[in-house]
Amino acid sequence: MADENEIWRPGSFTKNFSWGRSKSGLSELHSVIRTGFNENLEDVPRDLFRERISRSNRPDYIPINFFLFNRVEGGESLICVDELVFQALSWDHSEAFDRISLFAFLFSFVGRWKGANKDQRRPAMWANTYVREHVAENLDWKTSLISANDIQRFVDNDPRYKAETSRKLATNLNFLLKIGRIQDFPDSRVQRWWVDCLFLALDRLIEDEKLSGRRPSASQYSSLLDRSGFTELTGGTNMEKLLAVKHLIRLYVALGGRKRLSEEDVTARTNELLPDTHVPPPNDPRPRGAIHLTNPRILKSIPPVCSQLAILAGFEVISPDQMEDLDVREFVSTRTQSALAVLRDKGITPTMSLEELLKVTRDR
Template sequence: MADEAEIWRPGSFTKNFSWGRPSAGLLELHEIIRLGFDGEMQDVPREDFRKRVRPTGRPDYIPINFFLFNKTVRGVDYLCADELVFQAINWSHSKRFDMLALFSFNLSLVGRWTRARREQRRPALWANAYIRERVAGALDWNTRTVTADDIERFVKADPRYRAETTRKLSTNLNYLFIGGRLRDFPTPHIERWWVDCLFLALDRVVEERLLDGEVTLPSQYVRLLNRYGFLELTGKVTLEKELAIRHLVALYDACGGRQRFSEDAVRERTNTLLPDVEYFAANDHRPRGAVHKTNPRILKSIPPACAMLARYAGFEDLSPDELEEFDLEEFVKRRTQAALAQLKENGVRPTMTAEDLMKLMRGE
């Protein structure tokens, strides 16, 4: 595993990627990922990705060296199709994608490729430390204090940073924070981008460990999320988020980790976990939704083949249309009405009047 105490080198991040206007967010990254993977959820040779991007005149070193995950298989360098790619391919550019992509950058786990230097496995540890130690730690997620000047003071004062320039890195990083909507990270509640970040973190951590021959067991997922600072990197830590992690880890495990993107692997896993249920291939190839019954904010988009596995993990399955039109308040209202109707059908009746209940609450 790459050592987190390594020196920090900015590498090519100090060059100009031409992100466009801040209001455009990380649209350029979204388009490059879709183009480089040719719209397919399959690992792609790094050189094929670069060939597809080259005619656009867009630089590719920032996406492939700082945002995506690299690995070498039988001498060929690949870019992995993981949660970040899944979101880019299946949805139009959005704020949710921007926040997931920024998390990917801050997590700073990008794997290894031929001739990569040791420190390139975690190329943005200076951003990771700035978020965990400065923003989450000292500032308690007060993002109004985050500026290029504040970033520059942080890296200048840290002996781990070894580079001739600090200003260009600081202005580039601040620009990325604006485009990636860092200001919206401190929400106390679970949102869909946060749920996507958890799946991406596990995709990256598991692949990172495999590079060193370490197999990750599902029982290790929560501990590893803590080790890599998942909660600190994704806004304020709340009880709701801490409770949600175990439900989402169960869903991630049930769907087979990164194998969730392979229909053959999902079919085999379904037959293993649900031997009495006949597997069926979804006619609609759009992603479905998985929402947890204890908290409908825990909503995850999943490949359609994972529908039965989501139910196995204690989630309710949503059709592609239900996922796209999901309304939290309406969902809670419908489920409450259904529960009351079921109680009525079962003959369950209240044993006290509304007046009795009010007296009880007043302590009378």
């Protein structure tokens, strides 16, 4: 449940960002991120980001105040590189990017910057609560029931919402939910966009903890996710997703958390853990796929320099082309046949027949 002492202020969200046609999804945000970061995976001063965006005559407050993460270092406000930025810079605009971006907005962890008000640290809690408590619980994820009128009734009936009008917020949020593909969120299976959202959630949660002087240990990451409402915002949970969380946290830790996005940091970490291994620089700058063989749907795109660390975490690394064309059934079949071939080559054969095995199973 949201804190009853919260105050919900819509801020600049009631202004028109001009997202374009609904079929364009969140392509405008994708373009803004690429421009603001100048195609580089490096934290950028907030003022410089805004200057770059102003040259393209695009509004900047919605992206930097509602979608991206901010922090102050050495008296300077910075916009951070995290999973959302990695996705924008690594891939062309796609429906997957729209889902990840919508999650970033709904998650509503955007950090701090000089001059920010206290409530701007989590600026879209009205949207966060609408999805967690209303769409997930009251509507049981029947997203066809989402409408501007439904959103307006929700905020109007909550004393935490402090604004003179709710109509513009309701119509803007309804449009954002649609172009961000909220209808895809209630999926019982692990999907790539969900995996990326989990990494994004950890990036934001850990950085937000640092703002309060805390540095959570890896053993606390799972509870951080639970308390944040991650599962409620991403369509609920089940055994497949619970198991995936454990594997993905292990991968996240092995890659160094947000440091995975710094080639220098990853190289230093790899040399420390594998001092006798020569790791040549990747000849293809595209991300690789880290896939867990217990469930090939657990597929995480990672910077190519992270490959050895992903292997240490128990993942198999596949090429960019394999990742794009991945057929889960074919992948499982191929790996199974390869494993059986290895056993045959080693002369390892079954010690009981299928009938005997079934009899043992029935007897138990």
